[in-house]
Each structure stands twice: as C-alpha cells, then as structure tokens.
Amino acid sequence: MIQFELEANDSNSRAGVLQTPHGTIYTPSFMPVGTLGTVKAMTSGEIKELGAEIILGNTYHLHLRPGDELVRKMGGLHQFMNWDGPILTDSGGFQIFSLAKLLELNEEGVFFRSHLDGIQKTLTPEISIAIQQNLGSTIMMCLDQCLKLPASRQEIECSIALTANWAQRSKEASVNGSGVSGEQALFGIVQGGGELDLREQSLEQMLEIGFDGYAIGGLSVGETKEEMYSVAHHITPKMPAEKPRYLMGVGDPKDLLEGIEAGVDMFDCVMPTRNARNGSLFTSRGKISIKQSRYKEDPAALDPDCACSTCKNYSRAYLRHLFKSNEILGMRLNTFHNLFFYLSLVKQAREAIKGKRYLKFKKAFLQKYQSGIEGD
Amino acid sequence: MIQFELEANDSNSRAGVLQTPHGTIYTPSFMPVGTLGTVKAMTSGEIKELGAEIILGNTYHLHLRPGDELVRKMGGLHQFMNWDGPILTDSGGFQIFSLAKLLELNEEGVFFRSHLDGIQKTLTPEISIAIQQNLGSTIMMCLDQCLKLPASRQEIECSIALTANWAQRSKEASVNGSGVSGEQALFGIVQGGGELDLREQSLEQMLEIGFDGYAIGGLSVGETKEEMYSVAHHITPKMPAEKPRYLMGVGDPKDLLEGIEAGVDMFDCVMPTRNARNGSLFTSRGKISIKQSRYKEDPAALDPDCACSTCKNYSRAYLRHLFKSNEILGMRLNTFHNLFFYLSLVKQAREAIKGKRYLKFKKAFLQKYQSGIEGD
Numbered sequence: 001m002i003q004f005e006l007e008a009n010d011s012n013s014r015a016g017v018l019q020t021p022h023g024t025i026y027t028p029s030f031m032p033v034g035t036l037g038t039v040k041a042m043t044s045g046e047i048k049e050l051g052a053e054i055i056l057g058n059t060y061h062l063h064l065r066p067g068d069e070l071v072r073k074m075g076g077l078h079q080f081m082n083w084d085g086p087i088l089t090d091s092g093g094f095q096i097f098s099l100a101k102l103l104e105l106n107e108e109g110v111f112f113r114s115h116l117d118g119i120q121k122t123l124t125p126e127i128s129i130a131i132q133q134n135l136g137s138t139i140m141m142c143l144d145q146c147l148k149l150p151a152s153r154q155e156i157e158c159s160i161a162l163t164a165n166w167a168q169r170s171k172e173a174s175v176n177g178s179g180v181s182g183e184q185a186l187f188g189i190v191q192g193g194g195e196l197d198l199r200e201q202s203l204e205q206m207l208e209i210g211f212d213g214y215a216i217g218g219l220s221v222g223e224t225k226e227e228m229y230s231v232a233h234h235i236t237p238k239m240p241a242e243k244p245r246y247l248m249g250v251g252d253p254k255d256l257l258e259g260i261e262a263g264v265d266m267f268d269c270v271m272p273t274r275n276a277r278n279g280s281l282f283t284s285r286g287k288i289s290i291k292q293s294r295y296k297e298d299p300a301a302l303d304p305d306c307a308c309s310t311c312k313n314y315s316r317a318y319l320r321h322l323f324k325s326n327e328i329l330g331m332r333l334n335t336f337h338n339l340f341f342y343l344s345l346v347k348q349a350r351e352a353i354k355g356k357r358y359l360k361f362k363k364a365f366l367q368k369y370q371s372g373i374e375g376d
Numbered sequence: 377m378i379q380f381e382l383e384a385n386d387s388n389s390r391a392g393v394l395q396t397p398h399g400t401i402y403t404p405s406f407m408p409v410g411t412l413g414t415v416k417a418m419t420s421g422e423i424k425e426l427g428a429e430i431i432l433g434n435t436y437h438l439h440l441r442p443g444d445e446l447v448r449k450m451g452g453l454h455q456f457m458n459w460d461g462p463i464l465t466d467s468g469g470f471q472i473f474s475l476a477k478l479l480e481l482n483e484e485g486v487f488f489r490s491h492l493d494g495i496q497k498t499l500t501p502e503i504s505i506a507i508q509q510n511l512g513s514t515i516m517m518c519l520d521q522c523l524k525l526p527a528s529r530q531e532i533e534c535s536i537a538l539t540a541n542w543a544q545r546s547k548e549a550s551v552n553g554s555g556v557s558g559e560q561a562l563f564g565i566v567q568g569g570g571e572l573d574l575r576e577q578s579l580e581q582m583l584e585i586g587f588d589g590y591a592i593g594g595l596s597v598g599e600t601k602e603e604m605y606s607v608a609h610h611i612t613p614k615m616p617a618e619k620p621r622y623l624m625g626v627g628d629p630k631d632l633l634e635g636i637e638a639g640v641d642m643f644d645c646v647m648p649t650r651n652a653r654n655g656s657l658f659t660s661r662g663k664i665s666i667k668q669s670r671y672k673e674d675p676a677a678l679d680p681d682c683a684c685s686t687c688k689n690y691s692r693a694y695l696r697h698l699f700k701s702n703e704i705l706g707m708r709l710n711t712f713h714n715l716f717f718y719l720s721l722v723k724q725a726r727e728a729i730k731g732k733r734y735l736k737f738k739k740a741f742l743q744k745y746q747s748g749i750e751g752d
Contacts, residue, residue, distance in 0.1 A: 037697065041704040045685075066672075066697040074675055074693055082689045296442075299450055309421075313458045317450055321413065321442040328417040328704055 002139070002185040002212055004244045004265075010358040012237050012263040015350045018244050021182060022078065022086040022138045025053040027244065027265035028346045028353075030256070031088060032339055033273060035061050037071070037081045040273050041328070041335045044083040050336070051343050054086040054138070056268045059131050060095035060123075064114050068134035076136030076180035088187075088268070089137035091128045091170075094146050094217075094249070105145070107165065125166040129173035129186075136181035141215065142170035144189040149223040156193040159218075163191045164205035171209055185212035187246060190235060193218060194227045199235045213244040216264070220250045229258045236262040253282065253345055253369060257362045260349050272342045276334035279323045282341040286372035288316075290334070295320045308340035378515070378561040378588055380620045380641075386734040388613050388639040391726045394620050397558060398454065398462040398514045401429040403620065403641035404722045404729075406632070407464060408715055409649060411437050413447070413457045416649050417704070417711045420459040426712065427719050430462040430514070432644045435507050436471035436499075440490055444510035452512030452556035464563075464644070465513035467504045467546075470522050470593075470625070481521070483541065501542040505549035505562075512557035517591065518546035520565040525599040532569040535594075539567045540581040547585055561588035563622060566611060569594060570603045575611045589620040592640070596626045605634045612638040629658065629721055629745060633738045636725050648718045652710035655699045658717040662748035664692075666710070671696045684716035 003019040018025040032039045032047060035058045039047055047055060057077055062068055074080045077087055096102060101113040109124030125143045132140040144163040147155060167188045174186045188206035192199035206214055216235060219228045232247060239245050246266040247259045256267055272282065279290040283303035298316040310333040322330030352361035379395040394401040408415045408423060411434045415423055423431060433453055438444055450456045453463055469486065472478060476488040485500030501519045508516040520539040523531060543564050550562045564582035568575035582590055592611060595604045608623060615621050622642040623635045632643055648658065655666040659679035674692040686709040698706030728737035
C-alpha cells in the first residue's frame with residue numbers, strides 16, 4: 001500500500017522515501033492544502049511544476065461541496081481535480097471544531113451545523129472513513145478530538161481516550177469499506193495537548209491499534225511556540241522509526257525547521273497559500289507585506305535570491321500594483337512564490353540531512369530569514 | 377514603424393500580416409483586453425501559449441492605477457507586465473464616457489472624476505498621447521468622442537467634427553513626444569453613429585490627416601445589431617486597403633464574423649474574459665452558463681470539440697463546482713477556454729479567407745454555434 005524507507009538521518013532529523021500507489025514522496029515533505037479540490041489559485045500542472053509530491057484535501061469541505069458522492073461518481077478526487085499524485089485527506093474533525101457550529105460531541109461522533117447553509121450533519125469515525133473512501137485519497141486520517149489549548153489535564157485525558165476509541169473504529173471501518181481509487185493507507189493521530197506523559201500514552205494507544213503512519217495533532221491551536229516545540233521534540237523521536245511521521249497544520253518556516261529537527265517527515269499548512277492571497281510573502285530575508293508603499297516603485301524581484309518564475313519575471317512594484325488592484329494574477333504569482341519557498345525549504349532541509357549538516361543549515365537559514373527585509 | 381501587407385482576400389474579407397517592432401500579427405486578429413496591466417486571471421506566458429499576438433491595455437485605468445509615470449519608470453508596460461509582444465492602448469475616452477463621472481466636455485478635452493476616488497482629472501488629445509507614450513504601447517489610439525446611440529444627427533455631426541479636431545492634435549502630439557519603448561504607431565478613429573454619410577465624412581477627415589491604421593469606433597454602444605452590421609459593411613470596404621482596420625470593442629462571435637466579412641482586420645472585446653469570470657462560456661454549440669444544475673454531475677468536457685487544456689483536462693462538473701465555490705482556478709480555466717475559443721475563431725477565419733471559402737466557413741460555424749447546447 002505505502003512503504004516508507006529511511007534514507008539518512010542526522011541526529012533526530014530524517015530523510016526518507018515514501019512509496020505510494022500514486023507516486024513517490026521524498027521526505028521531509030510539505031503538502032500544499034487543496035481545500036475544495038484545488039490548491040487555491042493554482043492548476044494541478046503548476047503544483048507539479050513546483051515540485052510538490054503530495055497535496056492535502058479537506059474532507060469537511062469536500063463533503064459539503066461538491067459532496068463526496070459526486071466526487072466518487074466523477075471517478076474520485078484525483079480524476080475530478082486532474083491530479084494524479086498522492087493525496088492525503090484529513091478526517092474533517094478539525095474544521096468542525098474551528099469552522100462549523102458544533103452542536104454536540106459524544107462517544108458516537110460529532111453533531112454540527114454546516115458553516116455554508118446551517119444544515120445539521122453528523123460525523124463519526126465510520127462516516128469520515130466512508131467520505132475519504134469516496135474521495136479515494138492515498139492516505140486517510142482517523143477522526144480525532146482536537147482540543148483548543150490551553151485545556152485542563154482532565155479534558156486532555158478524556159480527549160485522548162475518545163481519540164483512541166475513534167481510531168480503533170476508524171481502522172475497522174477502513175478495512176470494511178472500499179475506496180474509489182483502490183487501497184488507501186490510514187494514519188493514526190497522537191493527541192495529548194501539552195502534557196508530555198499524555199502524549200506518550202496517546203502514542204502507545206495508536207501503536208497498539210497499528211497504522212501506516214502516525215501524526216501529531218492538536219498543535220498550533222493556541223499554545224505557545226515553546227510548548228509546541230517542546231511537544232514535538234519530546235514525542236517525535238518516540239514514534240516508530242519505520243513509519244512516516246506527520247505534524248498536522250504546522251506551520252511557519254521556523255516551525256517546519258523545528259519539526260524536521262525533531263524527526264518529522266510530513267507537514268501541511270494553509271500559511272503559504274492563504275498568506276499569499278493576503279499579500280504576505282515569504283522571502284529568504286523574512287516576510288514581506290507587498291501592499292506597503294515602500295514597494296510602490298521598487299523594481300527589484302520579490303526575493304532576489306529566489307529562482308521561481310514570479311521572482312524571475314516580475315518586480316515588487318508590479319506585484320504591489322496587482323495586489324492593490326485586487327487582480328487575480330497577483331494572487332496567482334504570490335501563491336506560486338510562497339509555495340516555491342516552502343517546497344524549496346523542505347528540499348534544502350532534506351539535502352542538509354543527507355549531508356549530515358542539518359543544524360548548520362537550520363542556523364544559517366534562520367539567521368538570514370530573521371534578518372528581516374522589513375526589519376521585523 | 378508598422379507595416380501591413382495583404383496576403384489574401386475573399387470578397388471583402390482579408391488575411392494580412394502586420395509587422396510591428398514588438399512582433400508580427402496575423403490578421404484577422406483578436407486582442408485580449410489587459411485592462412490594468414494583466415489580461416485578467418492570465419499570465420503573459422499563458423497569453424502567448426494561447427496564440428494571442430497582440431493585447432490591449434486601457435489608458436484610463438493604467439493612468440489611474442498604478443499611474444503611467446510609474447509604468448514609464450519601470451521601463452514601460454511591456455517590461456512592467458512581462459509581455460514582449462505588441463500592445464495597443466486605447467485613448468482613455470471610452471472609459472471616461474462609460475465609467476467615470478463626466479463633468480464637462482469641450483473642444484479642449486474632457487473633465488471628469490475618477491471612478492476610484494472621485495479626484496478631478498482632465499484628458500485632452502495631448503494628455504492621452506503623453507500617457508500612451510509613458511506606457512510605451514506599440515499602437516496608440518487618438519482621443520475621440522464616442523456617443524451613446526441612439527443620438528441625433530446634429531449630435532453626431534458635432535462629434536465627428538470634434539473627433540477630427542482631436543485626431544489632428546493627437547497626430548501632432550505623437551510626433552513631438554517620445555515613447556518609453558521607441559517609435560509608436562497611431563490609429564485614427566472613424567465616428568458617425570449610424571449615419572452612413574457621416575461615417576464617410578469622418579473617414580475622409582481621418583484620411584486627410586493620415587494614420588498608420590484606421591479604426592471604427594462608436595459601435596456596440598446601444599445600437600441594434602442590424603445597425604452595427606450595416607455600418608461595418610458600408611464603411612469598412614471604403615477604408616484604405618493597405619492599412620489595418622480595427623473594429624473597436626466588438627463583440628460576440630457572430631459580430632466578429634460579420635466584421636471579418638466586411639473587411640475588418642483587428643478586434644478587441646472584454647466579452648471572452650469578463651464572461652468567463654461570470655461563468656458564461658463559449659462553445660462550438662453556443663454559450664453555456666456553467667452554474668446551471670444540469671452540469672452538476674456532467675462528466676463531459678466543456679466543449680468536446682475544443683482542444684484547449686481546460687477541455688482536455690476537466691469536466692463540466694468540476695468547472696461548475698469551482699464556479700459555485702468561487703474558486704480562482706475556475707475563473708482561470710474559464711478565461712483560458714474563452715480566449716482559446718476567440719483566438720481559434722479568428723485563426724479559422726483567416727484560413728478560410730486564404731482558402732477562398734470564407735462565407736461557407738461562416739455559415740457552417742454559425743449553424744453549429746446557433747444550434748445551442750442550452751437551446752437558446
């Protein structure tokens with residue numbers, strides 16, 4: 001189904017190769033987010049051109065629009081959106097807790113109102129798997145309970161118990177149903193908030209059930225950076241070496257570098273794409289807010305050290321003009337650049353790990369990145 | 377500067393070659409509209425890939441945003457927007473009459489308030505040329521008075537007199553100033569509403585001044601289709617055979633075919649791009665409104681007879697989903713297809729003229745086009 005091979009490591013950080021029925025992923029890997037069957041503003045051809053090897057689809061969003069039954073009828077998400085590479089789908093849980101109106105949560109599942117039309121819906125571990133089978137993703141995720149932090153120890157204890165129960169049911173559902181594009185891998189999710197012993201307990205529960213890969217969930221949800229890094233550095237090295245490790249919904253460039261140092265293999269985050277549309281752009285010398293008047297007559301490339309087509313062909317003055325005029329092309333060029341930046345970051349990290357110089361690379365990258373074009 | 381050569385004709389319709397300092401244009405030619413320094417939703421690379429040989433820029437819009445002085449500082453419109461092919465700029469007059477708040481019009485020029493911030497501005501023939509020189513377009517247009525139709529004969533008489541006066545001053549201004557990208561061609565505009573004798577008189581006045589090409593203005597501004605066709609068929613054959621002829625702001629596929637039959641060489645229209653963003657798509661069997669529920673589960677290509685990448689890679693169901701979800705990718709795929717349709721239409725017309733079978737082609741095209749997928 002999927003096969004992970006460790007290629008090199010440098011202390012806890014790892015370079016690996018993940019074989020899937022839809023193609024090979026070289027780790028550490030960043031997954032652009034394709035919420036509604038499109039990485040916003042990009043064609044699937046551009047995503048390939050950018051070197052992305054796997055993208056993420058949102059179960060909650062696709063279930064509501066256009067509906068997973070329709071996607072199945074159209075041959076699955078790969079065919080529907082014209083992307084033949086690997087796709088990971090989340091369980092839908094995170095969006096229900098963050099976007100929908102949550103009505104009730106009990107052992108059975110979650111009951112909520114759609115953020116689009118207010119219609120009442122139910123998501124259980126079994127329903128989430130059935131939706132992901134209709135979508136036909138390469139890697140499915142178990143439904144879990146993702147707490148907002150801070151949370152009490154008792155709340156966290158309850159949430160990992162529920163998450164373990166749902167993980168077991170997800171696994172059972174995954175072997176019973178059948179996906180539109182053949183066999184699908186399934187990842188379990190480690191919860192536990194900032195409590196390191198509960199994180200360990202949650203990992204134990206996941207290992208007992210047994211999954212094709214293991215994810216760290218419930219981070220980047222309100223805790224401090226220090227807490228996030230402390231959890232990542234504590235739990236990641238304890239996860240099985242022979243399986244891929246995925247840090248969910250994280251993060252900014254520094255977060256990725258910390259995660260990679262801890263031994264994480266896979267990341268996803270809306271930051272590069274969402275920020276791009278808001279004119280917030282990543283460069284080797286820090287973030288740029290392209291709408292600022294200082295760029296009005298600036299003929300320089302967005303990032304003179306970047307080799308992407310946006311930086312090769314357009315000036316900051318032009319990008320600012322497009323942003324101020326609300327032109328679609330601006331969102332396109334910005335998104336292309338930000339994704340290039342993220343994908344190039346993990347590619348460089350991979351090379352550094354293989355060259356046994358990861359910490360040196362990380363330090364040099366952050367030193368330049370934190371020097372700050374805009375001095376912030 | 378520019379050089380037009382007639383390659384073939386079939387009755388009044390013509391196939392020609394227009395050499396410009398920025399590249400060759402094979403006519404009949406359609407110019408995608410790039411209002412604000414971008415053909416909306418497209419990169420310049422895609423415009424080239426689509427086979428467009430010339431694009432249009434809007435003087436009024438670029439003067440307001442980002443400002444033609446800034447564009448000049450950035451090396452001109454070609455460099456600013458990364459398009460090295462020919463660019464035609466309009467005079468700005470049409471947008472002042474249609475979009476801005478017109479305060480006064482007299483022999484000197486037009487006085488108006490910007491539609492963006494209400495600031496009072498002036499446009500004269502000299503200012504329009506100076507702006508177009510800052511933009512550095514390949515072909516400039518004279519400021520003219522474009523009346524809304526219907527208009528009285530007396531109004532039309534006044535407007536052609538004013539247009540002739542402004543044309544003379546535009547020509548004088550064009551030889552005095554200097555463009556950022558070198559020598560620029562200048563076209564005169566024939567006005568005269570639906571009055572055929574006044575159209576002839578206006579043409580005479582333009583010929584007396586002498587331009588690099590001649591345009592028919594003041595059509596598609598409220599008159600009936602019959603009136604538009606009658607003017608085009610009457611005046612176009614009287615325009616000098618050795619100069620390019622441009623029918624401004626026209627039109628739908630049938631309008632283009634009528635114009636070509638009359639002997640028009642160049643067209644521009646926002647229809648393919650604007651309609652695309654609204655989900656109105658051109659196919660060989662008529663227009664499609666992609667939002668309709670009949671396409672919800674339709675796995676067919678938008679136009680099964682179309683060879684564009686949208687039609688080769690995506691289903692109507694996917695395009696409908698993108699449109700309903702307001703996804704940028706939907707506007708991109710739709711725009712790409714509609715422009716492909718228009719550019720392929722003029723290319724086919726050109727081949728038919730060269731093969732002396734233009735009327736046969738036109739009839740067959742319209743028969744299929746008017747059969748109507750949606751029965752309308």
